[in-house]
Amino acid sequence: MANLSLVNVCKTFKNGQVAVKNFNLDIKDQEFLILVGPSGCGKSTTLRMIAGLEEISSGELWIDGMLMNLTVPQKRDLSMVFQSYALYPHLTVYENMAFSLRVRKIEKAEIDKRVRKAADVLCISYLLDRKPRALSGGQKQRVAIGSAIVREPRAYLMDEPLSNLDAKLRTQMRVELSKIHKELGATIIYVTHDQVEAMTLGTRIVVMDSGVILQADKPDVLYRNPVNKFVAGFIGSPSMNFIPVWVERREDRICVEFSRNRLFVNEECAQRLIDGDYLGRRVYLGIRPEDFHETGSKEQKLKLNVDIKEILGSEILLHGKIGRHSVCARLKPDFSSEAGKEASVFADMNQILLFDMDTEENLLYR
Ligand SMILES: Nc1ncnc2c1ncn2[C@@H]1O[C@H](COP(=O)(O)OP(=O)(O)OP(=O)(O)O)[C@@H](O)[C@H]1O
Ligand SMILES: [Mg+2]
Known part of the structure; x- marks a missing residue:
């Protein structure tokens, strides 16, 4: 059981580097909270402040109703799993996992129960007698996670x-982590650079940039309803396409125009653009790669000059230009297209987003 609350948490390092600014967040019991953001935005620093490995410069950290700012790491009852995991080379997997419990003088029978249960969940029961040197990277990683699990802490910080597993193992471990989260009813705060991990594991994703939270929401909400261009571009892979367009009134309807292309927006968009006084001004049109379709009406049609065609099996990615603007479209594998040629794609005008040129905020944010 763990409810964490960060109130106006700031971190300034001794050299003057501001790593985290006014971080405000309530993390509920059993949440799987994901922290994402570009390198250096303050994710690890935030995690380390929660763990007690880094002093909080100002603000408050509450865990289950108790102020924790000055509590030593051992007394916070949290487990941290780092990117580079440390196992004791001279101890077996079993002994590695049991180590922290032995230090805490927990009964032998209880230790045995916890180690075997964790090993079972992580599918490493058959490795319990081995030494770390006889393990693969992925197995070592699971032992490290196992060592964290057996402690049955209030929350896990990962x-x-x-990050150093191959693609297949990552997928496998991702599924296992998801199971662990459900089976243990654990509260997890998890830093990742991996889009798929963030989208599939997270009950909530926090997007950070330059030490501040830009948005904290459920994955699907972040994906379809980002607050601004940064979040829109950061969540999703390949990224959302951004095209600078002019907002105009034509044939008594509202449209966006660029490089001799004209796309009529739907009624909701039109109303927002009129209300926001955007007629005759420039905005960014945001469209995700999968929101280009193989068929559609004449009004949605765009000519894409294909530079590169990537065949991914279940889909293809076309990288090319519409007018002067680089875009990526994700289409069905049977879509007829070729690098060096022109292809007709159709924009799904009910899925587009529009962003203010200066503030970069999402004009359709709900
Ligand atoms: N001990 C330190 N002293 C001074 N500055 C630091 C220290 N540790 C981190 N920083 C700076 O604080 C900022 C945030 O670092 P942090 O490690 O939290 O980033 P991150 O989001 O985890 O990045 P990455 O994705 O690369 O791991 C960076 O600008 C970093 O250079
Ligand atoms: Mg980091």
Whole structure:
């Protein structure tokens, strides 16, 4: 059981580097909270402040109703899993996992129960007698996670725990982590650079930039309803396409125009653009790669000059230009297209977003 609350938490390092600014967040019991953001935005620093490994410069950290700012890490009852995991080389997997419990003088039978249960969840029961040197990277990673699980802490803090695994193991571990989260009813705060991990594991995703929270929401909400261009571009892979367009009134309807293309927006968009006084001004049109379709009406049609065609099996990615603007479109594998040629794609005008040129805020934010 763990409810965490960060109130106006700031971190300034001794050299003057401001790493985290006014971080405000309530993390509820059993949440799987994901922290994402570009390198250096303050994710690890935030996690380390929660763990007690880094002093909080100002603000408050509450765990289950108790102020924790000055509490030593051992007394916070949190487990941290780092990107580079440390196992004791001379101890077996079993002994590695049991280590922190032995230190705490927990009964042998209880230790045995917890180690075997964790090993079972992580599918490493058959490795319990081995030494770390006889393990693969992925197995070591699971032992490290196992060592964290057996402690049955109030919450788990994980800093890119899967980052040095190959793609297949990552997928496997991702599924296992999801199971662990459900089975243990654990509260997890998890840093990752991986889009798929963030979208599939997170009950909520926090997007950070330059030490501040830009948006904290459920994955699907972040994806479809980002607050601004940064979040829109950061969530989703390949990224959302951004095209500078002019907002105009034509044939008594509202449209966006660029490089001799004209796309009529739907009624909701039109109303927002009129209300916001955007007629005759420039905005960014945001469209995700999968919101280009193979068929559609004449009004949605765009000519894409294909530079590169990537065949991914279940889909293809076309990288090219519409007018002067680089875009990426994700289409069905049977879509007829070729690098060096022109292809007709159709924009889904009910899925587009529009962003203010200066503030970069989402004009359709709900
Ligand atoms: N001990 C330190 N002293 C001074 N500055 C630091 C220290 N640790 C981190 N920083 C700076 O604080 C900022 C945030 O660092 P942090 O490690 O939290 O980033 P991050 O989001 O985890 O990045 P990454 O994705 O690369 O791991 C960076 O600008 C970093 O250079
Ligand atoms: Mg980091």
